[in-house]
Amino acid sequence: MKISVIGCGYLGAVHAASMAKLGHEVVGIDVDAGKVAALNAGTPPFYEPGLRAVLAAARKRGSLTFSTDIADVAGAVVHFVAVGTPQRKDSDAADLHYVDAAFEALLPHLRSGDLVVGKSTVPVGTASRLDLLLRSAVPEASLAWNPEFLREGFAVKDTVAPDRLVYGVPGGNHGDRAVALLDEIYANALARKTPRLVVDFATAELVKVAANAFLATKISFINAMAEVAEATGADVTLLADAIGYDRRIGRKFLNSGLGFGGGCLPKDIRAFRAHAEELGVGDSVAFLGEVDAINLRCRDRMVDLTFDALGGDVRGKRVAILGLAFKPKSDDVRDAPALAVAARLMAAGAIVVATDPAALETARLVLPELQLVASAGEAVTGADVVLLLTEWKEYRHLAPSALDTVASRSILDGRNCLPREVWEGAGWRYRSLGRP
Numbered sequence: 001m002k003i004s005v006i007g008c009g010y011l012g013a014v015h016a017a018s019m020a021k022l023g024h025e026v027v028g029i030d031v032d033a034g035k036v037a038a039l040n041a042g043t044p045p046f047y048e049p050g051l052r053a054v055l056a057a058a059r060k061r062g063s064l065t066f067s068t069d070i071a072d073v074a075g076a077v078v079h080f081v082a083v084g085t086p087q088r089k090d091s092d093a094a095d096l097h098y099v100d101a102a103f104e105a106l107l108p109h110l111r112s113g114d115l116v117v118g119k120s121t122v123p124v125g126t127a128s129r130l131d132l133l134l135r136s137a138v139p140e141a142s143l144a145w146n147p148e149f150l151r152e153g154f155a156v157k158d159t160v161a162p163d164r165l166v167y168g169v170p171g172g173n174h175g176d177r178a179v180a181l182l183d184e185i186y187a188n189a190l191a192r193k194t195p196r197l198v199v200d201f202a203t204a205e206l207v208k209v210a211a212n213a214f215l216a217t218k219i220s221f222i223n224a225m226a227e228v229a230e231a232t233g234a235d236v237t238l239l240a241d242a243i244g245y246d247r248r249i250g251r252k253f254l255n256s257g258l259g260f261g262g263g264c265l266p267k268d269i270r271a272f273r274a275h276a277e278e279l280g281v282g283d284s285v286a287f288l289g290e291v292d293a294i295n296l297r298c299r300d301r302m303v304d305l306t307f308d309a310l311g312g313d314v315r316g317k318r319v320a321i322l323g324l325a326f327k328p329k330s331d332d333v334r335d336a337p338a339l340a341v342a343a344r345l346m347a348a349g350a351i352v353v354a355t356d357p358a359a360l361e362t363a364r365l366v367l368p369e370l371q372l373v374a375s376a377g378e379a380v381t382g383a384d385v386v387l388l389l390t391e392w393k394e395y396r397h398l399a400p401s402a403l404d405t406v407a408s409r410s411i412l413d414g415r416n417c418l419p420r421e422v423w424e425g426a427g428w429r430y431r432s433l434g435r436p
């Protein structure tokens with residue numbers, strides 16, 4: 001099928017490449033000429049395992065092109081809108097202006113029978129509003145909302161083989177046609193019996209924010225337990241293992257430490273709360289304010305732990321940070337807990353030297369004054385304390401002897417991911433959040 005994808009960021013670029021991998025003919029549209037040029041040259045504009053190979057294969061087949069000209073959607077039958085919905089600068093609500101702009105740009109190029117598919121995470125009510133707009137401009141075009149659940153670092157896999165498909169569609173013929181077209185696009189996943197739920201617009205929009213709110217709540221729950229563990233002498237990692245064996249609870253997303261960041265979870269729970277207030281059901285999700293507060297406290301606790309490890313004064317002390325991305329296998333530093341900790345320690349007078357396997361360039365743009373080096377060995381040389389803040393495999397498997405150039409053998413494990421016995425056995429002082 002001929003497909004267009006509007007917006008080629010973390011979501012859209014992966015979606016466009018994955019649709020081409022599934023055999024469709026795809027054009028990706030973005031306003032950023034640099035990004036478009038990179039994608040056309042087969043270079044992913046961000047770090048995402050597997051994306052380069054998928055781009056290369058699609059280019060070889062000639063089934064994937066990128067353009068800055070929206071008129072190039074001509075000929076496509078299905079148009080995915082995958083632009084960002086960041087947090088507004090003046091409030092917690094979602095900023096919908098990229099979605100609105102994408103729709104407005106797309107409308108003049110739509111033909112009767114086309115299907116527009118929203119993938120962006122939006123507040124409930126957005127799809128109905130855009131459906132009216134669409135039908136008044138092109139009466140025989142339809143809208144569907146098809147939320148995306150991909151995780152950065154696994155984005156290609158999650159797009160090609162999702163664990164479920166959710167189609168938000170209107171009633172009547174428009175809905176039937178939307179379902180038929182989406183079934184054709186996702187034929188591969190459906191053949192593998194991937195669950196597919198056909199729902200109304202509001203449910204589809206809500207599924208996405210509810211899923212992210214649940215995940216955020218699970219992480220903040222275990223980080224709240226870490227605070228209690230610290231006050232009682234208990235060990236939160238053993239607690240997580242023990243409750244995780246209960247299948248109703250499950251061990252996934254119970255990793256305690258520095259908490260969540262990234263371009264989705266933090267802004268989605270804030271936007272959800274803001275929208276619920278507008279709807280008059282603010283009390284129903286008021287707990288998400290607490291989820292956010294617990295999460296932000298993880299960063300404070302990490303800074304406190306660093307002060308503690310350095311005897312109460314960080315001024316002039318050398319702090320090495322391993323990991324800046326909001327999670328491993330990503331170069332994304334949006335709302336990254338590690339960068340927040342680095343900024344606070346620098347503001348308090350510490351000399352901070354940081355490294356990351358993928359996020360040096362993105363980190364430099366956000367925090368230019370942070371001293372960045374290419375390797376863990378360089379970062380820790382002369383360090384008074386080492387902070388592990390993103391659990392990259394490279395760092396989880398480090399041998400203590402690899403960091404022997406430190407000034408003081410003191411390591412703070414911000415993700416509870418290092419084998420404590422190994423580090424203590426090698427003469428290091430090991431400390432982490434939520435463990436005695």
Ligand code: UDX
Binds near residue numbers: 254259262263
């Ligand atoms: C998330 C959702 O998982 C995905 O379904 C949605 O489409 C977009 O938002 P992503 O932002 O890529 O995906 O990251 P995710 O793997 O969910 O991790 C989010 C954050 O939580 C990271 O900062 C991670 O370090 C943190 N986290 C995750 C924990 O602190 N503990 C855990 O146990 C799991």
